[in-house]
Amino acid sequence: MKNKIINLFENKTIIQNQGIKYAQLLEQFIEPFANEFQDSEYMEDILEFAINAWNLGNMKALLPEGESDASINSIREKDINVDLLSRMIDYKIEKFKEYSNFIVDYELKETSRDHVLSVITQPEDAYLSTMFNTMDEEFSEEDFEENLINRSAIILKPLQPFFDWCSNLYPDEIDDMKETNMYLISEDIEDVEGWLKKKFDKLFMLELEAWHTNKKEWPQKRNYKMFKQWFQVDISTMIFDLEKEPVSKY
Structure with missing residues (x-):
C-alpha cells in the first residue's frame, strides 16, 4: 500500500516516518481521548477517525475563521461523533500545531506482542x-452512466x-451457511488487495458475528492468510442499481 500511495501522488514529497515520528505523535494525539473510543471494536476505525481529526485540525489552522466550522457543520447529519471530532480538532491545534504534515496513509502491523x-x-x-487537483478532476454526476453506483x-x-467452524456450533443449519455477503467500498480504492490486508479482520469479525456472537469461541489468531483460507474473495467494480427507489441504510 505504501508504494501505491507514492505512485498515486507522483512526487517525492511523501514522507515515510523520516525525522519526526508522526506515528508516535498520532498515538500521543489519541491517548487523551482513549475512553471516548471504548465502544469501537476495530482499531482501524479509531485510527481513521483520529487521522481525520488531525488533518481537519491542520485545515482549520490554515483557513479563515468560520470556514472550517462550516465544514464540520456539513457532516453533522452523518453517523459521526461531531462533538468528539471538534474537540480533537481543537486539541490538535492547541498541542500539535507545529506538526503541520497531513497524514495520508497508515499501516497497522500485528506482531506476536503488540x-x-x-x-x-x-x-x-x-x-x-x-x-x-483531485477536486478539479472529479467527474460530475452527468459523467456517470445511468444507474451505475460509485x-x-x-x-x-x-x-x-x-x-467446519459453524457446523461444530450449529450442526443443523449447514444449508444456511452457503449464503454470501457483499461489502461495498469506495470505487477510488484501486489496490483492493492492499485495502483487504488492512481491513480483513473487520470483515472477518462481521462474518463470524453474523453466526455466533460469543467472541471467546471465535478463532483467536486471525491473520490475512487465514482469512483467504476461510473465504473466497470476489471483486466487482461495476455495480448497477436498477430500482428507482433510493438505496437506504439500516
Missing part, C-alpha cells in the same frame, strides 16, 4: 495541491474451514 503503527505524511503545500463490491464466499 500492534506496530506506521504512517505516511505529506507537507501541507503538496497535500493541498493534490487535493485541489462503489466497488467485495463478495465473501465461505469456504470449508468456515463451514
